[in-house]
Amino acid sequence: MTTDVFDQTRDQFLLPTGVVYLDGNSLGPLPKEARLRVAREVRTEWGDKLIRGWNESGWFDLPRTVGEKIARLIGAEPGTVVAGDSTSINLFKALNAALSLNAGRSVVLSDTGNFPTDLYVAEGALEAAARGHTLKIVPPGAVADAIDETVAVLMLTEVDYKTGRLHDMAALTEQAQAVGALTIWDLAHSAGALPVDLTEVNADFAVGCGYKYLNGGPGAPGFIYIRPDHAERITPILSGWLGHAAPFAFDLEYRPASGIDRMRVGTPPIISMSALDTALDVFNMVSMEAIRARSIALSERFIAEVEARCPDLSLASPRDPERRGSQASFRFENGYAAMRALIAKGVIGDFRAPDIMRFGFAPLYLSEDDIFTAAGVLEEVISDRLWDTPEFHKRMAVT
């Protein structure tokens, strides 16, 4: 084998020169084919076919087409995932469905490591359920102890967006189900980043994001998974025409489509979704297991380099790579300013309050060289306090 598969996957992306991109956990980069797909979708499918695109260009089926591709990455059976709407809205759908399936229970249990929007969405969903539910939020380490017979839904994000801490999805799902709770897993930082097997862990619901490790472009649609035996029992709260059993019959009453299709709502943003559809094809080149192994190798290397070069930074992520998602976070009191200086020098990570410098590792387009480059620039930024120089202040003032 002359070329490593990850050299081949890297070649699928348009990466700006002079940049090391460690923020694919926020927004994945542009796959070359996605650029061509969007151009074709706009010029030919929209421009030439016009309304005929709904049938001739596969638009009507696109949410399921994309859903099937995502299903393969998260261990979901065919016909259990549909793409469309934002992650937040998919979570709202899942929560409402789960609460209606478990109507005798009153608690939604989540943790402080969840992405805040999930907690906000839960507030709205519980208000909508209007049956005196409680949103109980405990620290991540206390989740297991808080699972009891009052819990209707255990709603967690597998990978902590700040620290990369990984929940044990299999164990927590089993524990929750043993006391009669349902589970909703947010896979925002999991899908495309590490192997997920929803079928194996017997998850009830899952949602996730199209624009992070799946590289679908800014604001790419999210997705929702429902375990097949649940799907037919759900009356969607967001009951839109494309989730109707016969959308073009234009009946006056709602009848849910079969299975996962009922979670569709309105007309999906086809141009954005077409970018995601094509971006997912890169995953055909390599297994999630290989991606995970490489992600661990890259992050271990980065952590070792940073700890050797930058003693002022302290690891905020779990040290055990098996307990970490595909990112490494460091605490640093000047983290905000330091990250701005780092980005100005072409190494792009991001910052999360109060003091976390966050770096994501996406093996599809990151090389070992990138890791050494990034660690070297970070060392320079920290040791020379580059964010505190007149040159940097001047540069920031004009850009």
Place this chain on the structure above:
Amino acid sequence: MTTDVFDQTRDQFLLPTGVVYLDGNSLGPLPKEARLRVAREVRTEWGDKLIRGWNESGWFDLPRTVGEKIARLIGAEPGTVVAGDSTSINLFKALNAALSLNAGRSVVLSDTGNFPTDLYVAEGALEAAARGHTLKIVPPGAVADAIDETVAVLMLTEVDYKTGRLHDMAALTEQAQAVGALTIWDLAHSAGALPVDLTEVNADFAVGCGYKYLNGGPGAPGFIYIRPDHAERITPILSGWLGHAAPFAFDLEYRPASGIDRMRVGTPPIISMSALDTALDVFNMVSMEAIRARSIALSERFIAEVEARCPDLSLASPRDPERRGSQASFRFENGYAAMRALIAKGVIGDFRAPDIMRFGFAPLYLSEDDIFTAAGVLEEVISDRLWDTPEFHKRMAVT
């Protein structure tokens, strides 16, 4: 003046040769600049700027940027419209907000001329409100008589999607408000098609669609309007992080952003939204009043031609153009087959069960010649029963 303004607006679109497009009420055609905008958004803003696009490319503000452009077309004050999510989901937000503002009332009143998805969404929203609400659906002509003190919300689509019948938004809003009801207007077939003045009619809520007369592309995001004095009183049911007062503080509890911004939910589909943003600029070239006058002229001409040439078709739209949106519909028992044959000959309208042939008139890109061409081809299709010829069956079998 050597060139008519509508020649200039027509030149803003990429229209396939040999096609007369009378289905812009379903999906508007591609503005030339939107094609360039999407290409730039993908290649430069996403590809080169990556995560920095959120600040440097205006992505974060885009839902409001687009909202302000739409506001000008529907008589809404600045700061009262935000784009994002589908029309269905925006309607869900509006309904939930209106029901909470009018908590003492139990009826949502709508009509059989409403687009069915609005009725489906209402079913879900009432279930969510869980306070024993009733969805009361009456024929369009019976709406005024059904407005009484039990009505919490009057929810109507201004222009009937099948027939183009136009509700009197001003009169019905005034009547509803006089008995203490709130109004939600679906502007799906109004925005960009005819003058709307939400401020003048004192509408409470409105929603609408980006991909019909606004030409934003397949599945372009919809929008929501809230009267400014209502907005601050609403706790959104879809409470996502981008509707939070401080999205990047990552607080664990939801605090709504001020005004219309609280109706944002998750991350919007930027690529699709950028097409809509640019498509809206075509409306800077001409007033909605001029568009309306031209739309009436075109539709009156078309109706006259069709009635003269095709006696088997009967007008399903109101004959008075002041009571009609920007479309003309005809009943014809072989309408489905005839429309297929018509489309095969390059005149694109659409069909709505059971027997309606529907034609939309978008003056931005339709000429008088188009109208005569379309009427002539329609005459040929009908008089020669072109859908019933061996040639047509053969053609349909292979395409």
